[in-house]
Amino acid sequence: MIDQILLFIDQLIRYPYLQNALFAAILVGVICGVIGCFIILRGMALMGDAISHAVLPGVVIAYMLGASFFIGAVITGVLTALSIGYITRNSKVKEDSAIGIMFTAMFALGIAMITGLQGTSVDLWHILFGNVLAVSRADLWITLGIGIFVILMVILFYRPLLLSTFDETMAKASGLPVRFIHYMLMLLLSLVTVASLQTVGIILVVAMLITPGATAYLLTERFSVMLVLSAVTGVISAVSGLFFSVIYDISSGAAIVLVASVLFAAAFFFSPKQGIIPRYFRSVQHSS
Amino acid sequence: MNNPGTIKVKNLSVNYHGNTALKNVSFSVDEGSIVGVIGPNGAGKSTLMKAMLGLERSSGSVSFFGKPVKSMRKNIAYVPQRSMIDWDFPVRVEDVVLMGRYMHIPWYKLASRKDKAKAAEALRKVGMEEFSGRQIGELSGGQQQRVFIARALTQNADLFFLDEPFVGIDVKSEEIIINLLRSLSSEGKTIFVIHHDLSKVEKYFDQLVLLNQELIHAGKVDEVYSSSNIQRAYKGNTAVIKEGKEMVVVNP
Numbered sequence: 283m284i285d286q287i288l289l290f291i292d293q294l295i296r297y298p299y300l301q302n303a304l305f306a307a308i309l310v311g312v313i314c315g316v317i318g319c320f321i322i323l324r325g326m327a328l329m330g331d332a333i334s335h336a337v338l339p340g341v342v343i344a345y346m347l348g349a350s351f352f353i354g355a356v357i358t359g360v361l362t363a364l365s366i367g368y369i370t371r372n373s374k375v376k377e378d379s380a381i382g383i384m385f386t387a388m389f390a391l392g393i394a395m396i397t398g399l400q401g402t403s404v405d406l407w408h409i410l411f412g413n414v415l416a417v418s419r420a421d422l423w424i425t426l427g428i429g430i431f432v433i434l435m436v437i438l439f440y441r442p443l444l445l446s447t448f449d450e451t452m453a454k455a456s457g458l459p460v461r462f463i464h465y466m467l468m469l470l471l472s473l474v475t476v477a478s479l480q481t482v483g484i485i486l487v488v489a490m491l492i493t494p495g496a497t498a499y500l501l502t503e504r505f506s507v508m509l510v511l512s513a514v515t516g517v518i519s520a521v522s523g524l525f526f527s528v529i530y531d532i533s534s535g536a537a538i539v540l541v542a543s544v545l546f547a548a549a550f551f552f553s554p555k556q557g558i559i560p561r562y563f564r565s566v567q568h569s570s
Numbered sequence: 571m572n573n574p575g576t577i578k579v580k581n582l583s584v585n586y587h588g589n590t591a592l593k594n595v596s597f598s599v600d601e602g603s604i605v606g607v608i609g610p611n612g613a614g615k616s617t618l619m620k621a622m623l624g625l626e627r628s629s630g631s632v633s634f635f636g637k638p639v640k641s642m643r644k645n646i647a648y649v650p651q652r653s654m655i656d657w658d659f660p661v662r663v664e665d666v667v668l669m670g671r672y673m674h675i676p677w678y679k680l681a682s683r684k685d686k687a688k689a690a691e692a693l694r695k696v697g698m699e700e701f702s703g704r705q706i707g708e709l710s711g712g713q714q715q716r717v718f719i720a721r722a723l724t725q726n727a728d729l730f731f732l733d734e735p736f737v738g739i740d741v742k743s744e745e746i747i748i749n750l751l752r753s754l755s756s757e758g759k760t761i762f763v764i765h766h767d768l769s770k771v772e773k774y775f776d777q778l779v780l781l782n783q784e785l786i787h788a789g790k791v792d793e794v795y796s797s798s799n800i801q802r803a804y805k806g807n808t809a810v811i812k813e814g815k816e817m818v819v820v821n822p
Contacts, residue, residue: 444715
């Protein structure tokens with residue numbers, strides 16, 4: 283193991299593309315972890331999955347037009363969130379069904395466009411599953427920009443975000459623009475998805491949004507601590523995932539998500555307060 | 571007629587996908603009173619409260635001391651039904667109480683020492699200061715309700731809206747809360763309480779709004795709380811017993 287870590291560090295020093303990959307992975311770990319906390323506590327895991335998939339046609343159109351795919355992704359991501367809200371408010375179709383309809387429609391549109399445009403440089407496999415080693419300097423700058431923007435928004439609007447997540451009715455009653463906050467969060471979610479596109483890919487982004495957040499959720503009782511722990515868990519998953527990906531030559535997205543899942547399992551079984559095993563021992567002590 | 575010290579609701583109606591939840595409700599309430607909103611299940615009590623707060627698409631008008639709800643937002647404290655809250659949420663008692671200050675803190679500032687002192691004082695008033703570091707799910711129902719009352723207190727509001735505050739809580743908490751509400755009302759605050767337990771109606775409230783989608787009657791407690799009104803509101807679910815004083819028994 284030590285040898286492999288040394289080998290990884292050695293390669294890291296030697297190859298700039300690996301350095302880019304590492305920085306991208308760290309950034310993605312942080313922003314997915316932070317936004318993921320809101321997704322979990324608002325019960326929007328399906329929404330997270332939806333927005334990440336719905337980004338696909340935007341990315342493809344942007345490629346076709348030669349525009350930045352960040353813009354394309356944000357447009358289709360937010361558009362999907364708006365349509366889901368519109369369908370839910372104006373029909374008796376429940377939100378989860380509206381989400382299911384809209385994101386599969388958008389995702390299918392993306393796939394149709396890619397397959398119809400064979401011969402272009404759009405690589406479906408890389409968009410779907412990520413290819414962290416292809417992160418360029420320019421991509422890295424954009425990811426950094428998105429990361430700073432997302433973190434800044436969460437810090438600046440920490441209180442409105444917390445209140446509208448915890449007690450929506452009071453938030454509305456006290457005059458917070460709750461619906462605007464929701465769409466703002468969807469915008470951030472689209473940005474985070476695009477930033478994670480190359481690291482973990484569209485399909486697995488939802489894992490980076492939910493798993494580190496859920497791990498942190500089991501470990502703390504304070505929201506601010508949960509945000510930090512979730513970001514830390516995200517970074518640990520991303521960096522060690524990248525390590526396994528390089529050493530064993532497996533898909534970076536898959537490796538990162540697997541590490542995150544193992545961390546979640548550890549918290550699930552061993553978390554001091556919530557863990558299955560400590561809880562079992564407490565109940566045994568109580569009954570004896 | 572246009573007394574500014576009143577809260578006026580005029581022809582308030584709410585429809586959900588073509589179903590009427592609230593029909594042409596009009597009443598007025600005096601400043602500084604504790605108002606019980608009562609009626610059977612599905613009578614639209616919560617809907618009335620939400621419509622008054624402008625949280626529900628409605629027709630009709632609501633004015634607070636001559637002003638629309640929009641200009642009163644910071645002045646309205648709302649306490650949700652306990653069942654609306656996710657009690658596993660990672661917040662501590664002190665965090666929840668501090669939320670009552672959120673609308674007063676400018677977005678670019680942190681909560682000041684003054685805000686925190688206000689929150690601590692409110693916690694003392696509800697007798698929960700020793701629990702300030704607990705996660706909210708670790709408390710009993712009555713304690714949770716007291717924490718939310720403390721949050722409303724820190725807000726320094728003039729209007730209070732409480733949705734079923736006495737459901738599933740212990741006698742001690744109920745007593746602490748009702749005493750606090752009484753002292754708030756003596757300071758001139760107006761308090762709306764959605765309530766389902768008819769036995770304490772006369773003890774707790776100054777005015778009543780009796781509701782079953784339409785307004786049955788609103789006004790002073792002794793005017794509204796009559797067996798004929800209760801029977802009209804609760805329809806088949808009532809029986810009248812006459813033992814000295816007339817009493818109405820209502821099936822839950």
